[in-house]
Amino acid sequence: MDVPGLFNYWIVIVLMMTGFYVVISRGNLIKKIVGLNIFQTSVFILYISMGKIIGGTAPIVAPGVTVYSNPLPHVLILTAIVVGVATTALGLALIVRIKEAFGTVEESEILQQRDDDA
Amino acid sequence: MIAAHLPALQIVVPLLAAPLCLLLRRGALAWGLALVVSWATLAMSAMLLSQVLQDGVISYALGDWAAPWGIEYRVDSVNAFVLLIVAAVGAVILPYARRSVAHEIPAEQHSAFYTAFLLCLTGLLGVAITGDAFNLFVFLEISSLSSYVLIALGRDRRALTAAFQYLVMGTIGATFIVIGIGLLYMVTGTLNMADLALRLPPLGPNRTVLVAFAFLTVGASLKLALFPLHIWLPNAYTYAPSAVTGFLAATATKVAVYILLRFFFTVFGFSFYIGALTLQNLLIPLAVLAVLVCSTVAIFQDNIKRMLAYSSLAQIGYMILGIGMATPTGLTAGIVHLFNHAMMKGGLFLALGCVALRVGSVRLESMQGLGRTMPWTMFAFVLGGLSLIGVPLTAGFISKWYLVQAALEQDSWMLAILVLVGSLLSIIYVWRVVEVAYLRPAPPGAAAVREAPLSMLIPTWVLIGASIYFGIDTSLTVGVARQAAIMLMGGTP
Numbered sequence: 001m002d003v004p005g006l007f008n009y010w011i012v013i014v015l016m017m018t019g020f021y022v023v024i025s026r027g028n029l030i031k032k033i034v035g036l037n038i039f040q041t042s043v044f045i046l047y048i049s050m051g052k053i054i055g056g057t058a059p060i061v062a063p064g065v066t067v068y069s070n071p072l073p074h075v076l077i078l079t080a081i082v083v084g085v086a087t088t089a090l091g092l093a094l095i096v097r098i099k100e101a102f103g104t105v106e107e108s109e110i111l112q113q114r115d116d117d118a
Numbered sequence: 119m120i121a122a123h124l125p126a127l128q129i130v131v132p133l134l135a136a137p138l139c140l141l142l143r144r145g146a147l148a149w150g151l152a153l154v155v156s157w158a159t160l161a162m163s164a165m166l167l168s169q170v171l172q173d174g175v176i177s178y179a180l181g182d183w184a185a186p187w188g189i190e191y192r193v194d195s196v197n198a199f200v201l202l203i204v205a206a207v208g209a210v211i212l213p214y215a216r217r218s219v220a221h222e223i224p225a226e227q228h229s230a231f232y233t234a235f236l237l238c239l240t241g242l243l244g245v246a247i248t249g250d251a252f253n254l255f256v257f258l259e260i261s262s263l264s265s266y267v268l269i270a271l272g273r274d275r276r277a278l279t280a281a282f283q284y285l286v287m288g289t290i291g292a293t294f295i296v297i298g299i300g301l302l303y304m305v306t307g308t309l310n311m312a313d314l315a316l317r318l319p320p321l322g323p324n325r326t327v328l329v330a331f332a333f334l335t336v337g338a339s340l341k342l343a344l345f346p347l348h349i350w351l352p353n354a355y356t357y358a359p360s361a362v363t364g365f366l367a368a369t370a371t372k373v374a375v376y377i378l379l380r381f382f383f384t385v386f387g388f389s390f391y392i393g394a395l396t397l398q399n400l401l402i403p404l405a406v407l408a409v410l411v412c413s414t415v416a417i418f419q420d421n422i423k424r425m426l427a428y429s430s431l432a433q434i435g436y437m438i439l440g441i442g443m444a445t446p447t448g449l450t451a452g453i454v455h456l457f458n459h460a461m462m463k464g465g466l467f468l469a470l471g472c473v474a475l476r477v478g479s480v481r482l483e484s485m486q487g488l489g490r491t492m493p494w495t496m497f498a499f500v501l502g503g504l505s506l507i508g509v510p511l512t513a514g515f516i517s518k519w520y521l522v523q524a525a526l527e528q529d530s531w532m533l534a535i536l537v538l539v540g541s542l543l544s545i546i547y548v549w550r551v552v553e554v555a556y557l558r559p560a561p562p563g564a565a566a567v568r569e570a571p572l573s574m575l576i577p578t579w580v581l582i583g584a585s586i587y588f589g590i591d592t593s594l595t596v597g598v599a600r601q602a603a604i605m606l607m608g609g610t611p
Contacts, residue, residue: 023286036289043296050304073303076252080296083259087289090263094270094282101275114276 008049015042027107029098033091040084047077121165125178125191128162128201129244131155136236145228149216152232156209159243163205167198171598177249185249186310192249196602199453200246200376203460207368207581208239211468214577215361218471222359223271231271235365237264242373251299251309251385254377255292258341261373262288265366269358277357284350291340291347295377298334301326302385314385327386334381342374344438345408348431355427360471363423367430368464368581372456375437379453382441383606401442406536408435413543417550420482422473425547426466429506432540433459436521439533443524449603450596451520457595458505458513458588465581466502469495472570472578485551487560491567494575496555498582503548505585508541512589516596 015038022035051073059071095105102110120127135155139148170176170193178191193201215235223231241261248254266288270281303309305326306317321327336347343351351371355363409432416428433455440452470480472495477484489496505512518537525533560567569575588595 020290023290029282032286036286039290040293043293043300046297047300050300073300076309079252079256083256083263083292086263087259087285090266091282091285094266094278094285097270098278098282101278110279114279117274117276 008045012042012046012049015039015045029095029105029107030092032107033088033095036091037084037088040080040087044077044081044084047073047080121169123178124162124166124169125176125193125247126180128159128166128205128247129191129240131162132159132236132240132243136233136240139229139233139236143229145220145225145232146216148229148232149212149219152236153212155236156205156212156239159239160202160205160209163198163201163243166193167195167202167598169193170195170198171601186308186313189253190249190310190312191247192312193247194602195598195605196379196453197246197376199457199598199602200373201243203372203457204239204242204246204369207365207460207464208235210577210580211361211365211368211464214364214468214471214574217571217574218361218475219359221475222273222361227271231268231359234264234267234271235362237261238268238365238370242369245373246376249311251302251311251314252296253309255296255299258295258377259292261370262292262341265362265370268362268366269354271362272357272359274357276353280350280353280357284354287340287347287350291337294333294337294340298330298332298337298381301330301333305330311380311385315387318385319387331381331386335378338374338378338381342371342378342434342438343431344434345404345411345431348408348412348434351431352424352427355430355467356421356424360467360474364464364467364471367426367467368460371430371434372460375434375441375452375456378438379441379606383608387608401438402533405435405439405442406533408432408438409536409540410543413540413547416547417543419547421480422482422485422551423467423470423480425551426463426470429544429547430459430463432544433463433506436517436537436540439537440521440524443528443533444607445524445527446600446603446607447520447527448524449606450599451517451524453599453602454520454592454595455517457599458517458585461513461581461588462502462505462585465578465585466499466506468574468578468581469499469502472574475574476567476570482550482554485555486558487555488567489552489556491560492569495570495578498575498578499555500548500552501582501586503544503552505582505589507544507548510589511586513585513587513595514589516589516592520596 019035019039019042023032026032051070053067053069056067056069057065059068099105102113104110132155135151139151142148176193179185180189180191219231238261241257244257245254248257266281266285270278302314305321306314308314308317340347355367412428412431416425419425437452437455440448474480505514508514508518521537522534
């Protein structure tokens with residue numbers, strides 16, 4: 001295994017699994033959103049890493065430079081970051097409303113109250 | 119002149135109208151605008167479908183940037199059909215929404231509701247029309263984010279937690295799809311679906327492509343609520359406002375099924391789908407479980423909205439079953455059922471919305487005697503239920519007929535029997551409602567219940583009527599679906 005050469009990708013996997021685990025295991029809704037953010041961040045790094053070309057510079061035309069990094073994945077991930085921000089904002093807004101309605105942001109207590117409603 | 123720009127207008131018109139709705143502030147004005155826009159999108163999608171059926175595939179370069187560099191909108195018989203379904207359901211539900219929304223959502227949120235509704239419509243249409251893989255993700259998120267908002271607008275406080283649960287699972291699903299798209303870009307350097315389809319086969323067996331395939335399959339399955347990734351759906355459908363449930367049940371999962379179809383057959387190609395992974399061995403068992411487990415769970419639900427939500431999960435199982443068989447007949451059955459189920463389940467949820475308006479509850483016990491007090495609503499429910507069961511002369515029968523035929527073509531008697539068992543299970547859950555509504559008297563002392571207003575009955579009956587009409591005249595549905603199936607499998611129609 002070429003660990004140093006694929007360092008970025010190892011980080012991607014570690015972050016992805018960390019985020020995923022946090023989403024699944026934590027009962028606190030805020031922590032779930034944090035986990036979701038870590039999960040999404042790992043994908044940002046995946047895209048940014050694949051745009052890098054060894055020996056390439058920033059993709060700005062300059063004399064004497066022939067190898068450029070690929071800017072497209074970076075642009076794509078700007079879009080994905082915006083989507084991620086929107087998701088986080090909406091998730092947090094929902095949590096505020098949930099806190100108002102249930103008086104708690106702990107999943108176990110919410111489930112308890114939900115069962116009482118039913 | 120304008121006709122050449124139809125693919126772009128299809129998306130741009132509802133997208134621009136959405137913020138206008140918010141600026142109008144008055145709920146009634148926003149509703150009027152949304153109504154006009156939804157009818158315009160329906161007209162455009164009908165024109166697109168007839169163009170495609172006449173002249174073949176339409177390719178539209180957005181902003182005049184040629185594909186594969188620019189974003190391409192590519193309309194063929196598959197997505198023209200999906201566009202028509204989404205636009206038609208949107209156009210039918212908006213007239214209905216006015217009374218239903220006025221009843222279920224506070225007045226100051228009305229303009230926001232129609233904004234979110236139009237954004238959701240835009241996103242779903244965009245997913246269907248685009249020929250660019252990353253663009254598909256962006257539209258998917260537009261539709262998802264707005265549908266979380268729409269679900270959270272439900273009156274019950276549990277709508278909030280349902281929306282949150284859907285947000286977490288939907289985001290994971292969408293992120294899986296981006297990972298898959300990223301891996302495909304890594305090996306091919308392109309995002310255009312048609313271009314991907316050209317560049318993937320020469321790569322041969324490739325670990326990255328397989329991983330991309332896996333991520334895309336799981337991501338799309340989360341979005342379309344394939345058993346066992348369906349946990350978010352029953353709560354979301356149960357607590358969302360009635361009009362929203364009707365809209366999402368008829369469109370959102372269908373568009374997710376379309377994503378699966380598009381990636382399986384167009385991007386990866388039929389031979390990859392059959393060869394590299396024996397995916398049939400995975401999809402068919404899951405579909406079978408979805409039909410059996412979810413139909414059984416539906417029988418035990420006392421909240422009828424939740425019952426129909428579980429029934430939707432079972433119906434999704436039928437669609438995936440058709441796709442999983444990967445024969446022309448199977449694929450035709452899957453695509454036909456996509457349309458038929460949109461009509462009948464949309465109609466059923468709208469009928470329930472009428473009950474919610476007049477009775478205030480959609481629980482089984484509160485539906486006693488409704489067969490007499492709300493005859494039109496309940497008769498619509500019965501017809502929708504018959505279609506769900508698959509009684510001859512209803513659209514549901516056509517889907518099941520092709521599904522059984524596809525199963526018999528492969529000599530898999532078990533699958534044919536499964537389809538029949540699924541129908542038997544649906545008889546039980548539909549009958550429970552019929553029995554309570556028609557055979558039990560209204561409880562003494564209950565408030566007098568009137569028939570639902572015409573503005574809600576007509577849309578309900580349009581969808582239910584469609585689910586009967588397309589059970590008798592199948593030239594449009596089966597014709598288009600067969601053409602789409604043959605095209606997806608790589609033949610020329």
